[in-house]
Amino acid sequence: MRKNVKAIILTTIILFGTAISLALILPYFKEEPSQTRLKVNIYVNSTIYSSLSVEINQYKQDIIAQGYNADVINWSINDVSQLKNNITTAYTNGLTGAILIGKLPFAKARYWDSAWSMYRNFSCDYYLMDLDGNWTDVNGNSFYDVGAADNNVEHNNGTADALPEIWVARISPYTISKIGFNPITSLSNFFSRDHNLRIGLTNRSHKALLYIDDEWASYRDEWISNFTAYTLTNLTCESDYNYFSNDATNAANFLSNISDTTHPNFTNYELVHVMAHCNGTEQQFGINVYQGGSPSADDGILTYNDIYNAAPQPLFFNLYSCFSANLMIQNNIATHYLFSGQALNVIGCARSGGMSLYQPFYDSLKNGKIFGEAFKDWFYGPEIIPLHHWEEVYGMKIFGDPLLTIYMT
Numbered sequence: 001m002r003k004n005v006k007a008i009i010l011t012t013i014i015l016f017g018t019a020i021s022l023a024l025i026l027p028y029f030k031e032e033p034s035q036t037r038l039k040v041n042i043y044v045n046s047t048i049y050s051s052l053s054v055e056i057n058q059y060k061q062d063i064i065a066q067g068y069n070a071d072v073i074n075w076s077i078n079d080v081s082q083l084k085n086n087i088t089t090a091y092t093n094g095l096t097g098a099i100l101i102g103k104l105p106f107a108k109a110r111y112w113d114s115a116w117s118m119y120r121n122f123s124c125d126y127y128l129m130d131l132d133g134n135w136t137d138v139n140g141n142s143f144y145d146v147g148a149a150d151n152n153v154e155h156n157n158g159t160a161d162a163l164p165e166i167w168v169a170r171i172s173p174y175t176i177s178k179i180g181f182n183p184i185t186s187l188s189n190f191f192s193r194d195h196n197l198r199i200g201l202t203n204r205s206h207k208a209l210l211y212i213d214d215e216w217a218s219y220r221d222e223w224i225s226n227f228t229a230y231t232l233t234n235l236t237c238e239s240d241y242n243y244f245s246n247d248a249t250n251a252a253n254f255l256s257n258i259s260d261t262t263h264p265n266f267t268n269y270e271l272v273h274v275m276a277h278c279n280g281t282e283q284q285f286g287i288n289v290y291q292g293g294s295p296s297a298d299d300g301i302l303t304y305n306d307i308y309n310a311a312p313q314p315l316f317f318n319l320y321s322c323f324s325a326n327l328m329i330q331n332n333i334a335t336h337y338l339f340s341g342q343a344l345n346v347i348g349c350a351r352s353g354g355m356s357l358y359q360p361f362y363d364s365l366k367n368g369k370i371f372g373e374a375f376k377d378w379f380y381g382p383e384i385i386p387l388h389h390w391e392e393v394y395g396m397k398i399f400g401d402p403l404l405t406i407y408m409t
């Protein structure tokens, strides 16, 4: 009996001691990834470098104040493989991510769209994120053929792995074509907004809008339960579907939710995640868009011009909208969402699809990770391959500032 008491006391002391030791050690383990990789490269198109030197220098200082090392690189080579070489060398020296400002080269990829019997061409930033996998243009057509129909022969693990090592973001309004639109002014305004958020001049409620159009509305509960960064009163979820006529989730309603400060439902959302059909330059609300012949979009259409004119108020957008971030599409909506109103970053997809199976992304945001890291974490999501979503991964992009978190306001 006495032996047992002694043993219990001893065990208690050991467990207690271990718990204290772990409590002391764990925070350092948690910090380790960002402590080992703190380098950020900012590549700036050389033709705009001098016009934006003040803004970019301020941005660099803001990043340094966050605890990173930042290098600004004046870039003038229009060959994406050379850009990748430069990024890869930086990765061996501790690079955690790259930001591409202005018009800078991108890899081109394509996949066979069996529903439409055609190849879809798109810009692929995954090429700049997976630095040690094997990317080879086997058939020499200047596109990475990354799709199931082509057995994805042009991208594989090689001798390492086909997952991303770093995040890559773009800040470029150069796909916006509009009379009177000045990209330099637009970039300057962007960096001014970005700085204002960082110094506490921007006010947003810590609230998100999850807007689910017809096609995905029947899984409402699952979308909500995976949206872990915003819950309960911090989350507004709009979902409704009527396959044959206009319903509560429609183009006009969505736009007023994010831009009309006089609308009764308007809330100053910090983040908006929207699921709606899209052809790249317009979101098409309603189920019938891709079904039964000619597009009908019975719940209305939101064009890039509508977005531009409405000047949306939220800071962060996640667009589950096909082709929304394709740099090969002039006036793609992801670029318009970034530069039309108050936005500071936008996630979209350059091919069909978007960020589905999104819980790893929102878990990381909830834990205070920067958007770039959360975005990279999403690629490692355990459900993507088993649930056959791996092809969509190739189109994923983040536009805007990837170094922000959802806790800056």
Ligand SMILES: [Ca+2]
Residues within 6 Å of the ligand: 136, 137, 138, 139, 140, 141, 142, 143, 144, 145, 154
């Ligand atoms: Ca090819």
Ligand SMILES: [Ca+2]
Residues within 6 Å of the ligand: 130, 131, 132, 133, 160, 161, 162, 163, 164, 165
């Ligand atoms: Ca890799």
Ligand SMILES: [Ca+2]
Residues within 6 Å of the ligand: 213, 214, 240, 241, 242, 247, 248, 249, 250, 285, 286, 299
């Ligand atoms: Ca609808």
